[in-house]
Amino acid sequence: xxxVMEIYQLLPKTNCKKCGLPTCMAFAVGLLGREKTxxxxxxxxxxxxxxxxxxxxxxxxxxxxxxxxxxTGMIIHDEKCYGCGNCVVACPVNVANDxxxxxxxxxxxxxxxxxxxxxxxxxxxxxxxxxxxGPNKVLCSxxxxxxxxxxxxxI
Amino acid sequence: MAFCTGCSxxxxxxxxxxxxxxxxxxxxxxxxxxxxxxxxxVDRLAPAVDGSSVGIDEAxxxxxxxxxxxxxxxLFGWGNSTLAAxxxxxxxxxxxxxxxxxxSSYSQGLITEKILAGDFPTCTFDDVRNFADVxxxxxxxxxxxxxxxxxxxxxxxxGEKRQxxxxxxxxxxxxxxxxxxxxxxxxDGFFKILPGGDGExxxxxxxxxxxxxxxxxxKKKMLNLGTKLRKAKFGVIFTGPGLAHSLGGDLAGFASLVxxxxxLTRFSVIPSLSDYNSRGFNQTLFDKTGHVNGVSFKNGVDxxxxxxxxxxxxxxDAVMVxxxxxxxxxxxxxxxxxAKVPMVAVNSFKNLTTDIAxxxxxxxxxxxxxxxxxxxxxxxxxxxxxxxxxxxLPDVEVVERMMEAV
Numbered sequence: 001x002x003x004v005m006e007i008y009q010l011l012p013k014t015n016c017k018k019c020g021l022p023t024c025m026a027f028a029v030g031l032l033g034r035e036k037t038x039x040x041x042x043x044x045x046x047x048x049x050x051x052x053x054x055x056x057x058x059x060x061x062x063x064x065x066x067x068x069x070x071x072t073g074m075i076i077h078d079e080k081c082y083g084c085g086n087c088v089v090a091c092p093v094n095v096a097n098d099x100x101x102x103x104x105x106x107x108x109x110x111x112x113x114x115x116x117x118x119x120x121x122x123x124x125x126x127x128x129x130x131x132x133x134g135p136n137k138v139l140c141s142x143x144x145x146x147x148x149x150x151x152x153x154x155i
Numbered sequence: 156m157a158f159c160t161g162c163s164x165x166x167x168x169x170x171x172x173x174x175x176x177x178x179x180x181x182x183x184x185x186x187x188x189x190x191x192x193x194x195x196x197v198d199r200l201a202p203a204v205d206g207s208s209v210g211i212d213e214a215x216x217x218x219x220x221x222x223x224x225x226x227x228x229x230l231f232g233w234g235n236s237t238l239a240a241x242x243x244x245x246x247x248x249x250x251x252x253x254x255x256x257x258x259s260s261y262s263q264g265l266i267t268e269k270i271l272a273g274d275f276p277t278c279t280f281d282d283v284r285n286f287a288d289v290x291x292x293x294x295x296x297x298x299x300x301x302x303x304x305x306x307x308x309x310x311x312x313x314g315e316k317r318q319x320x321x322x323x324x325x326x327x328x329x330x331x332x333x334x335x336x337x338x339x340x341x342x343d344g345f346f347k348i349l350p351g352g353d354g355e356x357x358x359x360x361x362x363x364x365x366x367x368x369x370x371x372x373x374k375k376k377m378l379n380l381g382t383k384l385r386k387a388k389f390g391v392i393f394t395g396p397g398l399a400h401s402l403g404g405d406l407a408g409f410a411s412l413v414x415x416x417x418x419l420t421r422f423s424v425i426p427s428l429s430d431y432n433s434r435g436f437n438q439t440l441f442d443k444t445g446h447v448n449g450v451s452f453k454n455g456v457d458x459x460x461x462x463x464x465x466x467x468x469x470x471x472d473a474v475m476v477x478x479x480x481x482x483x484x485x486x487x488x489x490x491x492x493x494a495k496v497p498m499v500a501v502n503s504f505k506n507l508t509t510d511i512a513x514x515x516x517x518x519x520x521x522x523x524x525x526x527x528x529x530x531x532x533x534x535x536x537x538x539x540x541x542x543x544x545x546x547x548l549p550d551v552e553v554v555e556r557m558m559e560a561v
Binding site for chain 2: 088
């Protein structure tokens with residue numbers, strides 16, 4: 001899992017405010033939350049002395065920006081997943097949205113579930129319903145702690 | 156909607172998109188169930204005698220010849236057959252005057268027998284989901300063997316009296332020799348024991364329940380467990396092969412623990428069985444003979460460990476294995492003995508046992524290509540329909556044809 005400090009170390013640390021944020025630390029948080037992109041930091045791109053830092057930053061953020069990660073930063077390692085559905089049944093949003101399906105241990109029936117098991121592995125859909133999504137996000141970890149094979153992680 | 160016959164949970168909320176003889180997409184099937192469906196066209200068994208392909212009729216009559224020509228026949232397997240086929244199997248054993256057995260003779264047969272005889276209280280999985288607050292997994296790792304066990308019934312779901320699910324309303328206790336994936340979920344509820352240490356753990360637990368200080372390293376954890384069990388409103392013990400193998404044939408300690416727990420509160424026992432209809436075979440044979448496995452029909456009805464596959468292989472001169480793979484599961488010495496006995500293998504798929512069989516007879520896959528009924532691990536009868544068309548014979552028809560031929 002990438003930390004804010006790791007990102008901060010690879011930024012210019014000049015607090016130049018060109019990105020629109022007051023400090024480089026705030027920009028690091030923005031990058032991790034995917035509210036900002038590397039391109040927003042113009043000194044990093046334009047000045048040659050930051051070339052190495054830029055390279056390191058791109059490498060560090062590659063998993064976050066990859067297609068595998070959902071908008072909440074959830075990565076599902078298909079090869080580790082048993083398809084047991086523990087996360088599907090434990091997810092508090094699934095329970096609230098799908099009381100006749102996932103809440104009582106069955107497959108989803110309401111179409112509003114976030115997690116469901118497809119082709120033997122869990123899949124994330126309706127990601128905007130996740131408690132980790134949006135401005136009022138909370139660091140819910142129900143799907144991680146209930147996974148017997150550590151197939152789910154958040155970046 | 157379809158049924159999954161991948162394990163003894165018999166999940167009924169499956170959706171499968173089947174097009175052009177192939178599975179396009181499945182919903183709600185675990186990895187094991189998905190593989191079960193996906194294998195429909197892979198490694199299918201073909202009728203053969205001594206390695207050369209024949210028609211199905213010839214294979215059935217060759218199989219009947221092998222059985223009829225032998226004196227001490229063993230009919231083994233049956234866990235992956237429908238209830239109808241199992242019933243026909245018991246009739247065939249009676250007709251041949253031979254021995255019939257299933258893998259429970261070296262696994263959880265004794266526990267299942269006690270449940271069927273009413274010595275151990277039991278309940279259905281739906282009761283577990285609705286009422287259970289303490290689930291003990293003893294020598295059992297359902298996360299690996301029955302992936303949807305915990306999510307459908309025993310730990311995560313909300314139920315009638317357990318609206319807060321696993322967060323507040325349920326406790327998972329795992330007693331195992333290693334930190335299995337199930338133990339990872341149970342976290343603090345995991346009790347690690349040494350291989351063969353189940354009896355010792357039971358004694359310590361009995362002492363704790365009796366108000367004594369247990370003779371274990373972590374006394375506080377054990378005392379806490381005792382309090383949890385005493386306060387439980389509806390407890391369930393899921394027994395696994397680990398417990399059965401560790402106790403061997405001696406269930407006295409386990410029986411007295413179950414008895415003691417039931418004096419204090421309510422505790423049920425449900426075995427975690429591997430094949431989808433293991434419980435069905437045990438029940439079918441129990442209804443007819445009063446025993447769940449290892450029955451000889453040679454002189455009336457005889458039962459004993461000598462009629463289990465592990466011992467009877469020395470005495471028998473023909474084996475028919477139905478829907479099972481003992482060659483892969485049995486220890487090497489026994490598998491070698493099995494390989495020397497003339498064998499008929501009835502199965503849907505190829506496996507190590509069908510590879511060493513003299514005669515192979517293919518059948519349709521129950522739950523997918525042929526309907527029928529089965530008993531779930533908790534004893535609930537489940538009816539299912541065929542989901543795709545197939546030219547393969549249903550297992551019940553194969554056994555009935557053999558019965559006519561012998």
